[in-house]
Amino acid sequence: xxxxxxxxxxxxxxxxxxxxxxxxxxxxxxxxxxxxxxxxxxxxxxxxxxxxxxxxxxxxxxxxxxxxxxxxxxxxxxxxxxxxxxxxxxxxxxxxxxxxxxxxxxxxxxxxxxx
Amino acid sequence: xxxxxxxxxxxxxxxxxxxxxxxxxxxxxxxxxxxxxxxxxxxxxxxxxxxxxxxxxxxxxxxxxxxxxxxxxxxxxxxxxxxxxxxxxxxxxxxxxxxxxxxxxxxxxxxxxxx
Amino acid sequence: xxxxxxxxxxxxxxxxxxxxxxxxxxxxxxxxxxxxxxxxxxxxxxxxxxxxxxxxxxxxxxxxxxxxxxxxxxxxxxxxxxxxxxxxxxxxxxxxxxxxxxxxxxxxxxxxxxx
Numbered sequence: 001x002x003x004x005x006x007x008x009x010x011x012x013x014x015x016x017x018x019x020x021x022x023x024x025x026x027x028x029x030x031x032x033x034x035x036x037x038x039x040x041x042x043x044x045x046x047x048x049x050x051x052x053x054x055x056x057x058x059x060x061x062x063x064x065x066x067x068x069x070x071x072x073x074x075x076x077x078x079x080x081x082x083x084x085x086x087x088x089x090x091x092x093x094x095x096x097x098x099x100x101x102x103x104x105x106x107x108x109x110x111x112x113x114x115x
Numbered sequence: 116x117x118x119x120x121x122x123x124x125x126x127x128x129x130x131x132x133x134x135x136x137x138x139x140x141x142x143x144x145x146x147x148x149x150x151x152x153x154x155x156x157x158x159x160x161x162x163x164x165x166x167x168x169x170x171x172x173x174x175x176x177x178x179x180x181x182x183x184x185x186x187x188x189x190x191x192x193x194x195x196x197x198x199x200x201x202x203x204x205x206x207x208x209x210x211x212x213x214x215x216x217x218x219x220x221x222x223x224x225x226x227x228x229x230x
Numbered sequence: 231x232x233x234x235x236x237x238x239x240x241x242x243x244x245x246x247x248x249x250x251x252x253x254x255x256x257x258x259x260x261x262x263x264x265x266x267x268x269x270x271x272x273x274x275x276x277x278x279x280x281x282x283x284x285x286x287x288x289x290x291x292x293x294x295x296x297x298x299x300x301x302x303x304x305x306x307x308x309x310x311x312x313x314x315x316x317x318x319x320x321x322x323x324x325x326x327x328x329x330x331x332x333x334x335x336x337x338x339x340x341x342x343x344x345x
Contacts, residue, residue: 111337115240215255218233
């Protein structure tokens with residue numbers, strides 16, 4: 001069975017931990033790669049910002065995206081943090097309400113992990 | 116399908132984030148309102164205290180309660196924090212063990228979210 | 231039905247809260263004890279260290295283990311924190327990737343709790 005996982009992050013300082021978690025999950029999964037989505041809300045959406053993004057972490061996010069990981073941002077959190085879609089790395093998906101995304105994915109059988 | 120969600124909070128400073136999450140979930144849900152329960156254990160139960168509750172947050176909690184959100188407090192945490200049921204906002208439910216509530220709800224199909 | 235629960239911890243300061251949660255869950259469960267696993271990754275694996283472990287917490291972990299609770303450590307986190315299996319309390323299980331363990335357990339119907 002192909003696993004499905006949604007990672008939830010709402011605090012900026014947790015990005016390092018979260019990226020390590022996702023990298024380890026991919027490494028441990030062998031051929032049968034799980035479906036992985038990272039959903040950021042709260043202040044954590046700031047990490048997706050194009051220009052000011054920490055270059056090390058932005059590079060790791062991009063590498064994971066190239067391996068098939070979906071990165072999503074909550075539009076409520078973007079608004080609260082003064083961000084528009086154009087200000088984010090181009091591959092980041094936006095969803096109207098991050099919290100609804102977390103509920104919908106779990107209802108589809110995704111495991112929930114909050115680093 | 117009607118979604119069911121349990122929010123878990125055990126740290127006082129997370130109440131602002133949690134309430135925003137619940138408000139956003141209600142706004143995003145349209146006509147088909149999800150079943151939402153907020154379960155507080157640890158020091159987070161102090162936010163339910165009647166007199167010393169931060170009036171802004173207490174007002175938001177009450178407004179959400181009027182929209183059908185259930186707020187519950189762990190009796191173990193209440194005891195550890197010197198609280199009796201009479202000291203809490205009147206509509207707060209108490210459960211013998213918050214952690215068992217979290218398990219039971221998930222076994223009934225509730226999504227789990229920890230802001 | 232026998233409940234199954236996986237607790238996730240990745241921050242050292244959360245151990246007190248987590249152990250209280252597990253103790254309360256056991257007390258509240260009566261005769262039908264749930265299957266409980268505690269999965270530590272990140273810096274939280276340091277609490278399993280044999281010699282330098284805080285004696286109070288180590289005692290509580292051992293007591294819970296004797297009541298049937300499984301304690302597991304992520305090998306990625308152990309490596310990152312300079313730990314080998316020999317340095318941990320003897321009953322601690324190690325898993326190649328803690329995050330995969332969290333996914334697998336949830337896919338088997340375990341509830342997820344992150345104190």
